Amino acid sequence: MAVVETVSVPDPVADAHAAARRERTMTAAVPIATAAALILLWEVGVRGFGVPTYIAPAPSAVAATFVDKFPVLMQNFWPTFVESVAGFAVGNLAAILIAVTFVHSRHMERAFFPIAVFVNTIPILAIAPVLVLILGPGITAKVVIAALICFFPTLVNMVRGLQSVSPQTLELARILSASKSEIFWKMRLPSSLPFLFSALKISATTSVIGAIVGEWVGADLGLGALIIDATFNFNSPLLYATVFMSSGLSVLMFALVTLAERRIVRW
Amino acid sequence: MMETKESLTGAAVAIPYGRSAATLKAASVCFGSFTAIDKLDLEIEAGSFYTILGPSGCGKSTMLRLVSDLIPAARGEVSIFGKTTEEARLARKFAFVFQDAALLPWRSALKNVELPLEIGRKRNIDIPTGPRNPRELLELVGLKGRENALPHELSGGMRQRVAIARALVCQPKLLLMDEPFGALDEMTRDRLNLQLLDIWRETGTTILFVTHSISEAVFLGQKVVMLRANPGRLREIVDIDLPEPRETKLRDTPEFTRYCGYLRDLLETC
Numbered sequence: 001m002a003v004v005e006t007v008s009v010p011d012p013v014a015d016a017h018a019a020a021r022r023e024r025t026m027t028a029a030v031p032i033a034t035a036a037a038l039i040l041l042w043e044v045g046v047r048g049f050g051v052p053t054y055i056a057p058a059p060s061a062v063a064a065t066f067v068d069k070f071p072v073l074m075q076n077f078w079p080t081f082v083e084s085v086a087g088f089a090v091g092n093l094a095a096i097l098i099a100v101t102f103v104h105s106r107h108m109e110r111a112f113f114p115i116a117v118f119v120n121t122i123p124i125l126a127i128a129p130v131l132v133l134i135l136g137p138g139i140t141a142k143v144v145i146a147a148l149i150c151f152f153p154t155l156v157n158m159v160r161g162l163q164s165v166s167p168q169t170l171e172l173a174r175i176l177s178a179s180k181s182e183i184f185w186k187m188r189l190p191s192s193l194p195f196l197f198s199a200l201k202i203s204a205t206t207s208v209i210g211a212i213v214g215e216w217v218g219a220d221l222g223l224g225a226l227i228i229d230a231t232f233n234f235n236s237p238l239l240y241a242t243v244f245m246s247s248g249l250s251v252l253m254f255a256l257v258t259l260a261e262r263r264i265v266r267w
Numbered sequence: 268m269m270e271t272k273e274s275l276t277g278a279a280v281a282i283p284y285g286r287s288a289a290t291l292k293a294a295s296v297c298f299g300s301f302t303a304i305d306k307l308d309l310e311i312e313a314g315s316f317y318t319i320l321g322p323s324g325c326g327k328s329t330m331l332r333l334v335s336d337l338i339p340a341a342r343g344e345v346s347i348f349g350k351t352t353e354e355a356r357l358a359r360k361f362a363f364v365f366q367d368a369a370l371l372p373w374r375s376a377l378k379n380v381e382l383p384l385e386i387g388r389k390r391n392i393d394i395p396t397g398p399r400n401p402r403e404l405l406e407l408v409g410l411k412g413r414e415n416a417l418p419h420e421l422s423g424g425m426r427q428r429v430a431i432a433r434a435l436v437c438q439p440k441l442l443l444m445d446e447p448f449g450a451l452d453e454m455t456r457d458r459l460n461l462q463l464l465d466i467w468r469e470t471g472t473t474i475l476f477v478t479h480s481i482s483e484a485v486f487l488g489q490k491v492v493m494l495r496a497n498p499g500r501l502r503e504i505v506d507i508d509l510p511e512p513r514e515t516k517l518r519d520t521p522e523f524t525r526y527c528g529y530l531r532d533l534l535e536t537c
Contacts (some may be wrong), residue, residue: 135422158315168369171337175363176386177356266416267372 055220055232065237066244072226079222081249083139083211087146088203088253095151096196098160103188104180109159119150120153128217137218146210150203153197161195162188197261204253212246223249287348288313288473289334289442294343296499298331303329305498306343309448311475313348313440316467318488320530321476322537326499327477331443334475336362349442359383359395359443362434364448368426370418371435376425377401377414380432397438404432407466424455431463433471442467444476448483454481457515460487464513481534485526486513493530495537502537505530 009189039059045051046058053061098116102109126143134139165187173183215224223246229240289311296304304326311317319327332338333345336352347355355361362383370379378400383396399407405414408428418426427447432440448456460483468476478484484491485507491504507526509517517523 009293020446079297165366168367169371171332171365172363174337175335175356175361176359176383177392178386179390182386186382187371190356190371193373201412267419 005143006044011247045070054236056251057237062226062244064241066241069238069241073241076221076223076226076242077245077249079139079219080208080211080215080224082119083142083214083222084146084207084249086139087148087210088150088207090149091147091207092154092200094147094202095154095199096158099162100184101158103162105226116152116155119148124149124213125192128213132214132217141217142211142214142219142222145214146207149206152207153202154199157195157199158169158192161192163198165191166193193265197257200257201254201261206252208246208253209248268367275398286313287311288315289475290346291330291333292344294333294340294345295324296333296338297341300496301526304333305500307499307501309501311441311473312471314471315475316464316474316487317492318490319475319492319494320479320482320484320498320534321494321502322479322534323479324499325494325537327494328445329496329499331363331445331475333531334441335359335361335387335443336411357392357439359437360439361443362437362439364427364430364442365448366442366446367425368418368428368430371428372418375415376405376410376421376429376432377418379418379429380404380436382433383436393486397435399435399484401432401436401530404435405429406430407435422455424451426458427459428462431466435466435472436503438470438472440472442472442474444474445480446477449479456525461515463511465485468512481527481530482518482523485509485530486518487525491530493533503533505533529530 008222033047043059046056057065104111106256124145127148128141131144132141135144165183169187169191170183173187178186211222212224212227215222216228219225226236226242227239227246231234287310288390289309291307291309293306293308294304296303307330307367308463319330321327329338332341334347334352336356340491347360350360370376371382374382384396385399387394397404405411408426410425410432411423413425418429421429430447447460451459463474464487474487476484476487478487488507490506491505494506495502496502499521507528509520509526511523
């Protein structure tokens, strides 16, 4: 009775898989198609209305510049990358350490939290020249500016994260006669990680902003310097290419943090 | 004496009586001007299963926290196996099971059970261990094969069983349980009740079990401690003289219903 059926039999599992695959393709395809349509609209608009290149370059011109000037762009990419990463590391590390002292000492929090809030209220554009004057035109000022912009969100989130341990978990710690350092390493710090990563995702992109703002004030290399240079020379295609490069750097930083988060925070 | 092993079927249960697991002498607990527990005298016999009932605000949970050295007595004294609560805590004489399982969400089931063995190890604290390792304890509570599951991958009942395994890992002589099954559905709760009785018979530990449910109190307890509210005081200790080992069909017997009725009336007067 072994009848071999070659006619396709409806297979609900395979159908469901196919539907899911279609769904996934659509979620990727829709935004890509929208972006492509907008770029096309931009190209058509610039050409159709005869907009001068120095006001708004066509996407094709920007793309051509991106390819032509790629070595120059990369030459300016690396300093900004280093400043962003260093600022990200310094600012977040400082915020984490200060959050730890705040959680362990009410006095420290009472003394320094208002100052942290005050520093955060100073616009980064206003404080950048001050820091460049103090620290000179080298890399230090840019790192400090990038660090400063990362600092506050991480401080606030980290304090909340370290305090997010449930009262029952703390009772458990007490019943097990856990020491302060055991409570910190085994309970508080792991509880804070989801909060920390929310903050790191914010500072992954803001650190790039910090580095670029620092370069505006005084630098001859870096994406920020290139933006200023291209603007003053009415080299709009280069300006746009640099802007894309900058946002590419932000995306890269954000992606790295997201990847780390997926690896570490699995609960 | 406490290490006596009983068979899981529970035939001829020899519970080591005659020694006090916990003694409260005129113990009071105050929160500011509010008296949560007022001059409570209570003697908990070692090896027995006590359930604690009472209207809300009668200090049931507070009593467990007093015994477990989480909150201090304002007056009077509390001793556990002849030691102060602090000494007993440092010697891991007791363990606590909370209403929400209080598992660490980033640790697997097995790692959660191992937590008490890790805490204090570097400070050379003498950590007692039982005859069962964490893996075997998870098997005892019916979670074999789920050792590596994270808490969010487990159901509420499973999480609570991990918490029970964690509480047993240091072989406590006194197990304090604060409405551990309060958030579970009735079927899960009934199943865990039976499982808990098995564990109690097998380990010979003393259990203090706070509950809101009269039938749970009667089904589990050899003695029901009834507290009254405002301020928290002892109302009555009711001996539950039902055949051991307790089985599900016990719930349908007239004796069981009578105990429930008696406690319900008693609760009205608290």
